[in-house]
Every structure is written in C-alpha cells, then in structure tokens.
Amino acid sequence: MALREENFVVLHSGSWNTKAGINVVDTNKPPAVTIRSLVGARTVVAEPTEAIEVDDTSKPDESTENTTADDSENADIKVEKSEQDSELPTVTQEQAKDQESNKPQTVYYCGSALTEAQQQYPDSELTVSTPIRNGIVDDWAAMEALWRHVLFRELGIKRSRNASPVLMVVPTDWTKEEHERITQIFFENFNVPGLYLAEEPLMTLYGCAAVTGLVIDIGHNKTEITPILDTQIQRNAIQTIPLAGADFDSYFLELLKADAQLVREYGEPLDLEFARHLKESSVCQVLGKDEKENKNRAQAEYNGKEFTVGSARYKAYEPLFNPDLVGKRVLNIIEAIHAAQLGCKAEKRQSLWEAIIVTGGSCQVKGLQSRIQSEIEDSLTVSENFGEFQVREVKFLKIPDYFPALKDSIVDAGFLGSEIVAKLIFPDPRNYINKVDYNESGPSVVHTKTF
Structure with missing residues (x-):
C-alpha cells in the first residue's frame, strides 16, 4: 500500500x-x-x-x-x-x-x-x-x-x-x-x-536546518542539554538537570506573594496557574548583565482583573542560573552546557558553540537567550591568539526564514x-x-x- x-x-x-x-x-x-x-x-x-x-x-x-x-x-x-x-x-x-x-x-x-x-x-x-x-x-x-x-x-x-x-x-x-x-x-x-x-x-x-549543534531543552520538569555531531547524538555527553518550568512557577509564585501591592490589587489568593500565566506573558523578562530593572510597575491582567507587578517579574528564571534559590544542589545551566561540551572531542567543540538552540516550553521569555549567551561568553577562555581549539564565537540557531509561519516559534x-x-x-x-x-x-x- x-x-x-x-x-x-x-x-x-x-x-x-x-x-x-x-x-x-x-x-x-x-x-x-x-x-x-x-x-x-x-x-x-x-x-x-x-x-x-x-x-x-x-x-x-x-x-x-x-x-x-x-x-x-x-x-x-x-x-x-x-x-x-x-x-x-x-x-x-x-x-x-x-x-x-x-x-x-x-x-x-x-x-x-x-x-x-x-x-x-x-x-x-x-x-x-x-x-x-x-x-x-x-x-x-x-x-x-x-x-x-x-x-x-x-x-x-x-x-x-x-x-x-x-x-x-x-x-x-x-x-x-x-x-x-x-x-x-x-x-x-x-x-x-x-x-x-x-x-x-x-x-x-533538523527543524533549524542543521545536523550539528547543541540543543538546550528547558521543559516542565527538567532541562536537558544534548550535543549532536553530524546527526549523531553524543549520549555520553548529555546533561540533564532536574530544574525547569515547574521550579520557575513555584519560585515566581513566592515572589509574587511577597509583593504586597499586587496581592492587595488582585484581591484573591495567588496560585500556580496565576504565576504560570504571568511567567508566560509579556510581563516577565530575563535581564542581561548590563540591563537594569525598570522601577515602574508593569500592568497585567488575569481572569478579567487588572493589577501591577513589581520587580519580581525580572526574577522568575533566576533558579536556572542559581539553583540554590529553589533548594537544589545541581549544576546551573551554564555549568551544564560546559559539561556537555567537555564530553565531546576537543576538535568538535567549536562547531557546537556556533550552533546552539534554546527550546522547550520555558524558553520564550524575553531576554533568556541573551542572558545565556552573555554568561557563556563570560565563562569562556579569552585570548588574543586563537589556537586550534579556541572558541571564536557563540552563535544561536533559529528556524529558517523560509518557514514564515514558524520562524518566530x-x-x-x-x-x-x-x-x-x-x-x-x-x-x-x-x-x-x-x-x-x-x-x-x-x-x-x-x-x-x-x-
């Protein structure tokens, strides 16, 4: 048939x-x-x-x-x-x-x-x-x-x-x-x-038109970093950390509960669905190393109610970079990325640094990719004389522009x-x-x- x-x-x-x-x-x-x-x-x-x-x-x-x-x-x-x-x-x-x-x-x-x-x-x-x-x-x-x-x-x-x-x-x-x-x-x-x-x-x-790259999948229960070389998954180098969207939701909820003005304006008990909605909205943002918080409160809406959110909106994803905030003694995402890279042959690592993909349900918050890139670059060895295995540039992949309906997703x-x-x-x-x-x-x- x-x-x-x-x-x-x-x-x-x-x-x-x-x-x-x-x-x-x-x-x-x-x-x-x-x-x-x-x-x-x-x-x-x-x-x-x-x-x-x-x-x-x-x-x-x-x-x-x-x-x-x-x-x-x-x-x-x-x-x-x-x-x-x-x-x-x-x-x-x-x-x-x-x-x-x-x-x-x-x-x-x-x-x-x-x-x-x-x-x-x-x-x-x-x-x-x-x-x-x-x-x-x-x-x-x-x-x-x-x-x-x-x-x-x-x-x-x-x-x-x-x-x-x-x-x-x-x-x-x-x-x-x-x-x-x-x-x-x-x-x-x-x-x-x-x-x-x-x-x-x-x-x-493949969806990003590549056969070599480092895939960072930030899901609901775990974050997984997978190196792939010429279509071959490097299983020995995969890094999985039990830190992801569920942890961000719980941490963000505690920050929101500590925002007295928000609690007063909303007028009802805050729950995980409330925190998750705000986390996935345009209210939240991950700040880069040179960015500063906007001191003005942001307008938000949930279930027909309007309220404002303070500085907590910049901190929802901080556990990804500092797991101690949620009581987990695990690698942070930058350490896990380096560990995945080190599990691959030295001559192949440069190709991985030039083809990083950040995906998963918790990846679309504004500023997350820039923050990951800046922290990776800060942790790399700096030298004016590039050696054979010296990292020259960190690049991120996306869906090609010839898929207009998907290129931004x-x-x-x-x-x-x-x-x-x-x-x-x-x-x-x-x-x-x-x-x-x-x-x-x-x-x-x-x-x-x-x-």
Whole structure:
C-alpha cells in the first residue's frame, strides 16, 4: 500500500502538552493539535440495566475514551479491538458484557471531554494526572488513552481503515522496553500501517536546518542539554538537570506573594496557574548583565482583573542560573552546557558553540537567550591568539526564514523537523517499521528499524 503525504502523522507527547499533526504536504504550519498531557480516569461498574457512559460530545465515528479492566493482567495495554468499540459514543449492555463489564472498568477522559468530566464529576470520582512524569511514562494505560484520543478524535483517523503512518517523537532517555511497548500499542491497538521513532533533540536540530549543534531543552520538569555531531547524538555527553518550568512557577509564585501591592490589587489568593500565566506573558523578562530593572510597575491582567507587578517579574528564571534559590544542589545551566561540551572531542567543540538552540516550553521569555549567551561568553577562555581549539564565537540557531509561519516559534522546531523527516522516510517501506516487519519480528523490530 502506497502511503500518501496527506496521511502522515507526527505525534509528540511531553510532560506538559501533546502536539500532533496530519498531512505534511505543507510543513510551514504549526501543529494541528496541541492539548495538555492530562488524562482523567474514573472507575465504573455497569449495572445490568445500564450502559457504560463515555463522552456524549464525541463527534460521529470518533472515540474519546478508553475502557480497560483493572484486574486484567494486561490492563495497561488492553483497548477495544473492534472499529465499533472505538467509534461509537456509548458502550451498549451487550458490548459491556463482551468486555467483562460486570467488573470494574476504567473510563478515560482527554481534551475537551476531560474539561466536561471535571465539571460533571467530583474530585473523589475523577482522578486527573499526567501520564509522563519527569520525562518518563508513569501510567501506560493513561498514555495510551491520550494517544487514542489524539489519533481517533482530534485527527479523525479511522482505526479499521487506518492509512496513517506515525512518526513518534521520543526523548533520548526512553529505554528499549519503552520503545517496544510503543511499537506494540501502535500496531496492535491503533492498527497503524507504519511507525518510526525519532529522538526529540535531533528533530529540533533538523527543524533549524542543521545536523550539528547543541540543543538546550528547558521543559516542565527538567532541562536537558544534548550535543549532536553530524546527526549523531553524543549520549555520553548529555546533561540533564532536574530544574525547569515547574521550579520557575513555584519560585515566581513566592515572589509574587511577597509583593504586597499586587496581592492587595488582585484581591484573591495567588496560585500556580496565576504565576504560570504571568511567567508566560509579556510581563516577565530575563535581564542581561548590563540591563537594569525598570522601577515602574508593569500592568497585567488575569481572569478579567487588572493589577501591577513589581520587580519580581525580572526574577522568575533566576533558579536556572542559581539553583540554590529553589533548594537544589545541581549544576546551573551554564555549568551544564560546559559539561556537555567537555564530553565531546576537543576538535568538535567549536562547531557546537556556533550552533546552539534554546527550546522547550520555558524558553520564550524575553531576554533568556541573551542572558545565556552573555554568561557563556563570560565563562569562556579569552585570548588574543586563537589556537586550534579556541572558541571564536557563540552563535544561536533559529528556524529558517523560509518557514514564515514558524520562524518566530522555536518551540515548534522539533515538530517541523519531524514533519520533514516523515516526508523523507515514509515513501520507502525500507525506512520505517511496517506491518510485515512487525508481524515477522514483533515489538523488538524497533531496535533494528528506527532512528
């Protein structure tokens, strides 16, 4: 079966959000789907005279939730096998019996269905969590539910007629067992015609039109610095520090609570969502070494209320440069960058200094890249006589200008790179895992036919 570019799918799940898109004919576009990586779970027991309720807001022929048996030995990967199960908005009494519905079942909610479920059910009945914690899949059943929601509801793919191969973007620290599990889920439960696993830093580098570079990914739970030389990830040199957006949110919230005028003007208790909103707005800024704070308070708005913010707006990201501020004894980002560089051959380091990418959900605050650049340059050896390995210049990469819709959104560099790779690999079945490969070798084929 010839695969068509309009059916190619790119899927990226992170600790904070999940991005996906279908149709790579035109790559100059943002992801079609971006939702929070949150899954609600509710345990139900079907009565003899009632059906198990699923999302009644589902579009026709699209599924919203998964139902798994908690006491099943393979509960974490058991899903409905039939097209009917995955597309009807309700599960009838007969179908429930087929699924042993007399036993407790877990119903999952994602996206807009989760929002409605949170309004409908009390917290005691609905458990909301993220399947990925600290970059690792913590709940495979919930993870599968999220992927199912994105593929079959958000992107409108039909399971029984699935002609959409998936390029799945994965972190560098996911294990072989996790790769095998992904492969099994996508072929056996989602009926994909093809699968390719691609590592996130490399896709980010490709999105910036480079094959060598240093990718600094400041995420929600961790910051990872990955050196890549001629498309090869230097795994021994990767530096990961448990310091990222969640820490900035908590630290910033404490600073805001100490701003008496802000607390008085806002008039309600401040929480993490409040701090996160301000951190991601234009109010916050990272000051460079020669910049001074503006003593005037900045105007801001949240939930229809207007207020002012003081000097705290310049300090939200300080833990990245001084982890002691949040009580963590780890490398700061500049030390981690140097450690990653030192893990590479000396003759290759100059090419890394000239191709740095700062990405991730916490990277877009004004002034962050300039601050990182100035601190790197201050820490480098200065000499009037450049030696063979002397650093001459520190440069940062961005998405090329010939992608006008994405050039100012560095956080989408990985998605752009993934779409480009999908266009290259899926036309030839030798480049990706297809159904023949999977049927012959099983999930272990992922180790011989990917990356």
